[in-house]
Amino acid sequence: MRSLPVLSSRAPLQCHGNDATAAMKPGQMPPRSVRLSLTDRCDLACVYCRPHRQDGYVEERLDLAAWKTMVHGLVAAGVRRVRLTGGEPLLHRDVVEVVRFLHTLDLDDLAITTNATRLEKLAQPLRDAGLRRLNVSLDTLDPVRFERMTRGGDLRGVLRGIEGAVGLGFDEIKLNAVVVRGENDTELESLVRWSWGRGIVPRLLEVMAIGEGANLKDRVVSGSEMRARLDHVLESQEAVREADRGPARYVAARHDGTKKVGFITGTSDTYCKGCDRLRVASDGVLRPCLATNDGLEASEFARAGDAEGVKQAIALAWTMKPDGDSFKGCTEPSAADVSMRGIGG
Numbered sequence: 618m619r620s621l622p623v624l625s626s627r628a629p630l631q632c633h634g635n636d637a638t639a640a641m642k643p644g645q646m647p648p649r650s651v652r653l654s655l656t657d658r659c660d661l662a663c664v665y666c667r668p669h670r671q672d673g674y675v676e677e678r679l680d681l682a683a684w685k686t687m688v689h690g691l692v693a694a695g696v697r698r699v700r701l702t703g704g705e706p707l708l709h710r711d712v713v714e715v716v717r718f719l720h721t722l723d724l725d726d727l728a729i730t731t732n733a734t735r736l737e738k739l740a741q742p743l744r745d746a747g748l749r750r751l752n753v754s755l756d757t758l759d760p761v762r763f764e765r766m767t768r769g770g771d772l773r774g775v776l777r778g779i780e781g782a783v784g785l786g787f788d789e790i791k792l793n794a795v796v797v798r799g800e801n802d803t804e805l806e807s808l809v810r811w812s813w814g815r816g817i818v819p820r821l822l823e824v825m826a827i828g829e830g831a832n833l834k835d836r837v838v839s840g841s842e843m844r845a846r847l848d849h850v851l852e853s854q855e856a857v858r859e860a861d862r863g864p865a866r867y868v869a870a871r872h873d874g875t876k877k878v879g880f881i882t883g884t885s886d887t888y889c890k891g892c893d894r895l896r897v898a899s900d901g902v903l904r905p906c907l908a909t910n911d912g913l914e915a916s917e918f919a920r921a922g923d924a925e926g927v928k929q930a931i932a933l934a935w936t937m938k939p940d941g942d943s944f945k946g947c948t949e950p951s952a953a954d955v956s957m958r959g960i961g962g
């Protein structure tokens with residue numbers, strides 16, 4: 618895989634990429650939110666994410682004990698919200714155990730992003746282990762299109778998984794659909810209505826020029842165009858962000874104020890300012906930004922059970938976070954070399 622940084626494991630506090638100083642910049646908030654890429658493996662190969670299913674995986678992933686140390690270091694560094702992602706986090710054999718452990722930490726938020734291929738089997742165990750929120754990725758309700766967009770996926774199992782999760786008592790289920798012009802952009806309203814009918818919050822994403830998405834720049838449908846196409850079902854109010862809930866902006870349904878649609882506009886309107894997100898890749902590299910390959914190796918600390926070492930590595934990694942005022946996220950050239958499933962999308 619071309620995009621993950623190669624760092625010397627004997628020099629764990631070495632930055633890869635931007636210049637960094639050991640101290641946090643004045644006025645800089647510590648990371649509050651983290652995405653853990655439990656595994657870079659995935660059983661799908663979505664057209665905007667990876668070129669094919671054989672594009673390679675990292676050699677050494679963190680094991681359960683190392684993840685626990687990593688998380689203790691993250692919490693000590695100030696992290697309060699954790700999302701498990703990947704790759705496909707439900708492919709990780711210890712995913713339920715990881716959730717059970719995270720649940721003991723009394724975090725402000727604990728969520729998973731999944732393609733739902735294994736949700737039919739795992740939704741109940743995950744809920745029982747303490748998972749609160751679920752984001753499912755689903756771009757189409759058409760089985761043929763689903764197979765094409767995911768390069769071989771089976772829609773039926775995914776729908777069974779999502780339908781089964783509804784009613785298990787999750788605080789919230791969201792649906793993420795990446796909108797690709799000439800492919801699923803005819804399905805915006807059906808995806809929205811399907812979600813609303815199940816108490817799910819639909820969110821429509823612009824294709825970002827990250828990884829394979831960089832080859833789809835002419836297929837991006839902007840958030841404003843999506844919004845215009847849904848004008849007849851949405852209020853005409855300005856889309857608003859929700860505090861501590863990431864970059865999505867929401868608009869209420871026209872005839873039912875309890876329903877809404879989220880728009881994630883990483884391409885037409887980048888949202889780096891105020892970003893408090895850190896990512897940890899499955900091999901233990903700390904990744905301060907989704908749109909660069911900069912990273913800092915922290916696996917040695919995690920594998921040695923050294924949470925304090927992890928905490929110090931986080932402080933250093935955080936100094937590598939690009940300045941959100943001038944940096945423009947996935948519109949920067951660095952984004953094309955990033956592997957979304959490696960870094961934890």
Ligand code: SAM
Binds near residue numbers: 732823830831
């Ligand atoms: N496998 C899990 C899933 O499918 O939800 C988690 C990992 S996946 C990389 C996380 C999210 O990133 C998915 O919602 C996916 O659609 C989105 N994604 C991947 N590549 C993207 C791109 N180039 N632009 C926009 N969203 C992208």
